[in-house]
Amino acid sequence: MLAYLAIESQRELTRRQLASLLWSDDPEERALHNLRQTLSSLRKTLSKVSKSVEIILPDRNTISLNPRVEIWVDCLAFKAQMQHALSSYQNHAKNGQFHVLILKRCMDLFTGKFLSGFLLNKSYLFEEWLAHTGEEYNLLAIKGFTLLSVYHEKRAEYHQAAEYLSRVSALCPWDETVRDRMIRLLDVDHQWTAAKKHYHLLQHYLKNELGIAPTQDSQTLYEQICLAADGKAIITPEYEPVPHNCPSQTTAFVGRAHDLDEVML
Numbered sequence: 001m002l003a004y005l006a007i008e009s010q011r012e013l014t015r016r017q018l019a020s021l022l023w024s025d026d027p028e029e030r031a032l033h034n035l036r037q038t039l040s041s042l043r044k045t046l047s048k049v050s051k052s053v054e055i056i057l058p059d060r061n062t063i064s065l066n067p068r069v070e071i072w073v074d075c076l077a078f079k080a081q082m083q084h085a086l087s088s089y090q091n092h093a094k095n096g097q098f099h100v101l102i103l104k105r106c107m108d109l110f111t112g113k114f115l116s117g118f119l120l121n122k123s124y125l126f127e128e129w130l131a132h133t134g135e136e137y138n139l140l141a142i143k144g145f146t147l148l149s150v151y152h153e154k155r156a157e158y159h160q161a162a163e164y165l166s167r168v169s170a171l172c173p174w175d176e177t178v179r180d181r182m183i184r185l186l187d188v189d190h191q192w193t194a195a196k197k198h199y200h201l202l203q204h205y206l207k208n209e210l211g212i213a214p215t216q217d218s219q220t221l222y223e224q225i226c227l228a229a230d231g232k233a234i235i236t237p238e239y240e241p242v243p244h245n246c247p248s249q250t251t252a253f254v255g256r257a258h259d260l261d262e263v264m265l
Contacts (some may be wrong), residue, residue, distance in 0.1 A: 001038055002046075003115060004126075005065050006073045007133070024125040037064065046145070071073045072107055072116050075137055081106035082140045100151055103144055113231035138171050149181075156241040158189035169198075173205050176218050181238060183221060188237045200223070 001022060005013065013033060016028070022038075023031035037057060044054045046093045050069065057066050065071060085103040114134030120126045149164035165182035173176060181201045186195035198262075199214070206212050227233035 001035075001042060002056075003061065003118065004129075006071055007075060008245060009071075009073075009076075011067050012062055013064065015058075021129065022120060022123050023126050025122040074111075075114065077136065078106060078109040081109065082144060085144065090260065098226060100148070103148060107141070107144045107148065109123045110137070114138070116245065138158050142171055149185075150239060153237055153239045156237075157255070158185045158237065159191075161185050162189065162191075173202075174210065175200065176206075176215055180218055180221055183225065184238065187225050187228055187235045192225060195225050196222070196229075 001018065004018070004021070009049050011049065015032065019031035021026065021033040023034050026034065032195060039056070043054070043056055043058075050057070053069055055066055055069050055071075081102065085099060086105050114137050115130060118130065129181045145164045149161045149168070151163065152161035154157070160186040162182050165178060165185065168178050169175070169182060179198060182196045183198050183202075186192075186226050199218070200217065203214055205215060213219075221235075225236055228235050
């Protein structure tokens, strides 16, 4: 209940809405009874954290968080910073640039599956909300990790690019395009064993989960990797390195985060 109230804090939530969401398999009277008991227990627990100010403000019809209490919610912070980072990217889209430091700080907030471990046995509506909201955050994360992988690939930093693509692949393991890009980057970085391993992981997933084999493109890429590992072929990156005239960093930026933000696009 607390997690839902925090994440949906911009909405006015009625008691009936919360009861039907959290106990959707129960009759309404029973669900409202469960809501009252849970609310009472939750308020007692929160009173130990904040003795002077009520964190939850229930009234006859609605339940909400106290707007006077500052509550930091990681997924909301991630969403807000991601929107800021994407806005920066769109503003510089003509040059293919974005604010890499903002995006990297944003992606540090994404630690994995949305509300991992939160399960309610008698609430299919909560499970639907969990799946829908989790997918929204996953799509934002996929966008962010993909942008960072392309950024590093264009700088010929293939190891970092592959690491970001591995985060994408973990979110959508069925996507052969993502896995193939990562395998290609590992090959370009001369990590042939790792590249072969990821192909076999893809092959295993597709067979066990979907009952299909990798596409011909994926199979051809694997054959090229085997040849490259023996020095009989060369695989090129999807994005050629972008030349630049920037000098190497000669002084530290300790205490100069704002200045670094201004120059690192």
